[in-house]
Amino acid sequence: MAATHDFSTSHIVVAGSSRAGTTYRAVLRDGSALTVKRLNSCPLSEKAFRAEMGRMGQLRHPNIVPLLGFCVVEDERLLVYKHMESGALSSVMKKPGEAPLDWTTRLRIVVGAARGLAWLHHGFQVSQIHQNLSSSAVLLDEDYDARITDVGLTRLVRMAPGEGGDTSPFLNGDFGEFGYVAPEYASNPVGTMKGDAYAFGVILFELVSGQEAAAVVTDVTGEGFKGTLVDWVNQLKASGRISDAIDKPLRGKGHEAEIQEFLKIAFACTQPRVTERHSMYRVFHALKSIGEGCDVTEQFDEFPLAYNKDDSDAI
DSSP: OGGGTTTOGGGBOOOSOTTTEEEEEEEOTTSOEEEEEEESOOOSOHHHHHHHHHHHHTOOOTTBOOEEEEEEETTEEEEEEEOOTTEEHHHHHTOTTSOOOOHHHHHHHHHHHHHHHHHHHHSSSSOOOOSOOOTTSEEEOTTOOEEEOOTTTHHHHOOOTTTTGGGOTTSTTOOSSTTTOOGGGGTOOOOOHHHHHHHHHHHHHHHHHOOOSSOOBOSTTOOBOSSOHHHHHHHHHHTTOGGGGSOGGGTTSSOHHHHHHHHHHHHHHTOSSGGGSOOHHHHHHHHHHHHHTTTOOOOOTTSOOOSSOOGGGOO
């Protein structure tokens, strides 16, 4: 494929899960770009794959990366997406030499991502579970507006029960990216809305701390914390030092009250007990409330959140 220089490694970009496939930046003749995900494998028949492409192609929301097309050539399965110029949130957060994101930008990113995930959960009678959310699956356009990618990807790489479904890279103890996996998945690896909410809470902790989900650096020498980001922030909270979790460039800028509310939401997302964990409906509205103070929220009335709510979701 000429647009990717025959899938050259120089065109590889970070965009969602790398375990399901490799993602490339494809440059067209007119200079415009697309993102192409080349699946490592797909157990679906061509007919079933095309049916899934039709379903995924209908998911249109301002905070979801749109699937523009696909390609089937023998065993090859290629997914073509709109290109997000600023890349993955995980990459933006750790770009060497770049100025750290300010608080307003971080908040706007997370409100947008929450809006997209809440729509997947609560915009349909049958909720759309992501199952592999991470900061690499939150992509940013040229204006740093957030869009979630890899929606529906697990349906492409996992067979139905009884058809060899235990061979999926999303199962066998590898359900989602390390550091984002909800604790209940260890004993019951079935994707749920609350499992997605847990992963989203980890992204919140990444944004507010500047740390990575699975690799926390605790001093200038690069010494690492022996555990995940969730373990680290819970340890700081237990010792009354939660302010130490806040990224240094955010401190002393007058946003302390908002950041503390933000942290409360992140902890509510990552509660070990599923029944105590907040839904994305609650999370989105709570973040939107914080964002209103920074003028980072927008209204999308054409995307109502009408389904799969419980009593605790009353706003």
